[in-house]
Amino acid sequence: MGSVEAERLEARYAQARRLAAHVRNNTSDLAPAPMRNDVRVYTDPARHAAERQKLFRQTPIVACLSRELPGAGSYRLFDETGLPIVVVRGADGEVRAFLNICTHRGARLAREQEGSARLFTCWFHGWSFDTQGSLVGVPERERFQGCLEPSAHLIAVPAAERHGIVFVQASPGSQMDIDAHLGSFGDVLAGLDLGKCERVKTGQIPVNANWKYALDTYGEGYHFAALHKQTLAPYFRNDVTVYDRYGPHHRVGFASRDVEQWASKPESEWPVPGPAGIHYLFPNTIIFVGSVRPGFSYTTLFRHFPGEEVGETVTYKTIYAPSGVNSEEYRKEVEAAFDATAHVVATEDYVTAAEGWRNMVAMPEGSTVVYGRQELALQYQHMAIADAIGMPLPAVSA
Ligand code: FES
Ligand SMILES: [Fe+2]
Incomplete structure (x- = not known):
């Protein structure tokens, strides 16, 4: 032992x-x-x-356990706090979370409760984002010229994985110190x-x-x-x-x-x-x-x-x-x-x-x-x- x-x-x-x-x-x-x-x-x-x-927007909250995001591209919705969030495991194994909101005109991006995806493609006009939240595809992109910079990427929300638990802090731009929180x-x-x-x-x-x-x-x-x-x-x-x-x-x-x-x-x-x-x-x-x-x-x-x-x-x-x-x-x-x-x-x-x-x-x-x-x-x-x-x-x- x-x-x-x-x-x-x-x-x-x-x-x-x-x-x-x-x-x-x-x-x-x-x-x-x-x-x-x-x-x-x-x-x-x-x-x-x-x-x-x-407590629910500025504190780390349990979204799921690690095996519920088993592999690269595994994702789950986390809407329980009232903010629409998608939690996804990237190709690098890291768990990230984003507002589940398309940056074109606000459509709901991932629409299944859970699944696996290499790209999230919006069903409204077909914009697509990778598992790191980067905007990687825009149909008729030239018609948005000057408007997608500096960033039309998904809006990140703090996420972390510790001891087999996936935590999300449902507030974009906030700082999450998961180790201090767990002590x-x-x-x-x-x-x-x-x-x-x-x-x-x-x-x-x-x-x-x-x-x-x-x-x-x-x-x-x-x-x-x-x-x-x-x-x-x-x-x-x-x-x-x-x-x-x-x-x-x-x-x-x-x-x-x-x-x-x-x-x-x-x-x-x-x-x-x-x-x-x-x-x-x-x-x-x-x-x-x-x-x-x-x-x-x-x-x-x-x-x-x-x-x-x-x-x-x-x-x-x-x-x-x-x-x-x-x-x-x-x-x-x-x-x-x-x-x-x-x-x-x-x-x-x-x-x-x-x-x-x-x-x-x-x-x-x-x-x-x-x-x-x-x-x-x-x-x-x-x-x-x-x-x-x-x-x-x-x-x-x-
Ligand atoms: S709202 Fe998502 S592509 Fe238009
Ligand atoms: Fe009881």
Whole structure:
């Protein structure tokens, strides 16, 4: 085993030791105190507009995983932030992103959700651009003389690829420092081996709630026993959390019930720990490694995007086979896992989110919600979001 792999395995053991100790002692990672939050954080259109602008246009956002752009010329549309973008892997292997807007008269250039192309040729008048965004073909070019210089190339948008993830910052001309953004979370992401993940199934789950209300449902296990009584509670404890923070990002580990079987045994009898848990990649992405059935592990991306309205969200959910699909039978298993999680999210979490958010709109001014000490991920997540948009959380009375 290489030293990097040995280090990653040791990190997983370290997490397993913490989980096991919590299970033995009936303890959990906890915030120092509960925290109240004004419901306006979820309902204020001005805050929503600031989030859309600062978090979704000026922060690196996950567009896809690397294997979804498998070779030179592979492209995908990335319209989720509201800006039409095409992400493409060039002949040099680099990932680039451009506004998906023809520089002649603004037509939509790439029109399939994904595909492979050496050139993008506009279907309106036939201008063509290469995978580096350069304008390389103009029918009747001489009739545009003097007008295509200095540049009629596609407008670039910052893009980068790290640890098997493709990031785009949906703002032309902006500076993106992906390494500064990821910070020490980069090592955690590297340990997930996302570069090997092969997409199996993808879909969208809309919810009539603020995007942060939807996001909150991924950060705590406290609701397993009540809301997910039939679906998750049989497999997971709701009172044991292992929490790690990496700048604005974090990882949350929940204790599956089988931890109780081995927590008191010597480590040599433990199952070898794999990567697991909820990984929050600021501001809107959850990478869930595991499944609603213990013993089975897949990688699922939940990317939450706010609509124009403060109470509109779409979650783009994609499940990946962590080391690729090796048989049709396995593909079906992963598809079934997608359906099982989507069912829990759509019929339990997001029903709660939609109803709860509607209640927030109806609450009198000054109303608050409270995050318990065990809901620590939510506490830090809201602080990080408020910090990033430069709008402090409203003061609340204790
Ligand atoms: S708008 Fe694209 S070629 Fe005219
Ligand atoms: Fe849930």
